[in-house]
Structure formats: structure tokens, C-alpha cells
Amino acid sequence: MATLPRITTFAWVPEFARGFVRDLRPRWAFEEVGQPYEVELIRDAKTAEHRRVQPFGQVPTYRDEEADIFESGAIVLCIAERAGRLIPNAPGERLRAIQWLVAALNTVEPVVMEFAINEIFEADRSWSAERRPVVIGYIEERLTDLQARLGDRAWLDGDTFTVGDLMMVSVLGGLRGTGLLDRFPGLAAYVARGEARPAHRKAMADHLAVFKRAATA
Numbered sequence: 001m002a003t004l005p006r007i008t009t010f011a012w013v014p015e016f017a018r019g020f021v022r023d024l025r026p027r028w029a030f031e032e033v034g035q036p037y038e039v040e041l042i043r044d045a046k047t048a049e050h051r052r053v054q055p056f057g058q059v060p061t062y063r064d065e066e067a068d069i070f071e072s073g074a075i076v077l078c079i080a081e082r083a084g085r086l087i088p089n090a091p092g093e094r095l096r097a098i099q100w101l102v103a104a105l106n107t108v109e110p111v112v113m114e115f116a117i118n119e120i121f122e123a124d125r126s127w128s129a130e131r132r133p134v135v136i137g138y139i140e141e142r143l144t145d146l147q148a149r150l151g152d153r154a155w156l157d158g159d160t161f162t163v164g165d166l167m168m169v170s171v172l173g174g175l176r177g178t179g180l181l182d183r184f185p186g187l188a189a190y191v192a193r194g195e196a197r198p199a200h201r202k203a204m205a206d207h208l209a210v211f212k213r214a215a216t217a
Helices: 024-033 072-083 091-121 128-150 163-175 185-196 198-216
Strands: 006-010 038-042 061-063 068-070
Touching (some): 024 072, 024 163, 061 072, 068 072, 072 091, 091 163, 128 185, 185 198
Parallel strands (some): 006 038
Antiparallel strands (some): 006 061
């Protein structure tokens, strides 16, 4: 009997990080394609043992009978490839789906993370308040371009939800609670569509349940 694919993620994170840890991305992909999976919970990602799989000491990681990989984008692509879903067969459409996944991680997520760093991790620095308008300006520039490209489409490449949308919605979800998406109603509606998908709801519930169990243990 084949073993289930397994992801590794944290057994506990501070409250501000709940709903944002990147195991949510493969969880969502698994739910979209209907693939059962297992989760290995760890407390410390900086151990020598974990770094043998994830050299940067992060989560998630992924393992199945053929692959042992890290990085959420690579994991989501692997899940889609294995299932033959979330990624179109037609070469042009397939490449565009991958293009949007890369754009989410390489073009949009850096400015989202810069905001998180400024607002949370370095909020007590003397220059944080002064830098805030600059960081918001970077985000608004990216979101302006993205909303213009999305237009009146349901998803980034039309009517089909792909790995590109899964990753983009996940990245934009990093702005949840900040009010920044409210200035971009087209993108706010796009994120709401993605997060309303049953697969996302299930993935988020399972993600949060880990921390609820940890709190009562």
C-alpha cells in the first residue's frame, strides 16, 4: 500500500502568525485535488535534522515516495503535477499558470513580507513609522498593476482556477486584517472568491486546529 504524502510544519506559532504559516498552501492544494496527506508537527525548524531537508530552517517541507522537497511553490506544483489538476495540459495555459505562481512569490510576496516585517517584527525600531508610507507605496504599486491585469476575470487567466491563483490568493491573504486590500475592490473580491472555495476553508480549518489543540494540551 502506497504511503501518503507528508508535509512538515510547526506544532505551535504565536497567535499573530496563525492563518499565515505557509503549510496552508500545500494543505489547500491537497484539498483542491482530493489527495489525502499526513502532517508531521515540529517545534523547532532550526535543528540539524530538519536542515538536512530544509537548509534554511523553514516550513513546510514535503515528502512522498519519489520526492523530498521544500519551498511552498515547489510543493504546490508537485501536488498539482502528481494529481494532474490545478495545472492545465495545454502548453501555453500551463506556462501561464506557472508564470502566475512565480509572480506571486517573486513579485508580490516580497512587498507583502516587507510590510509584515515593518509592522510586526521591526515595529519597535526608530525608523519603522517613517518607513511605513514607503512600504505601503510599494504594495500599492504592485496591487494597482495586479488589479489592472485581473480586470473583470474571475481568475488570473480567465475562468479556470489554477496553481497561479492558489498562490496569488495565498500571498494576498498575508494582507488580511491590514485594510490595504480594501483600496482595491477587484482584488478584494478575487481573494474572497479564493478563500470561499471549500478546499481553502477546509485547509484553513485544519491549519488552525493544530494550534487550538496545542493550546489545550
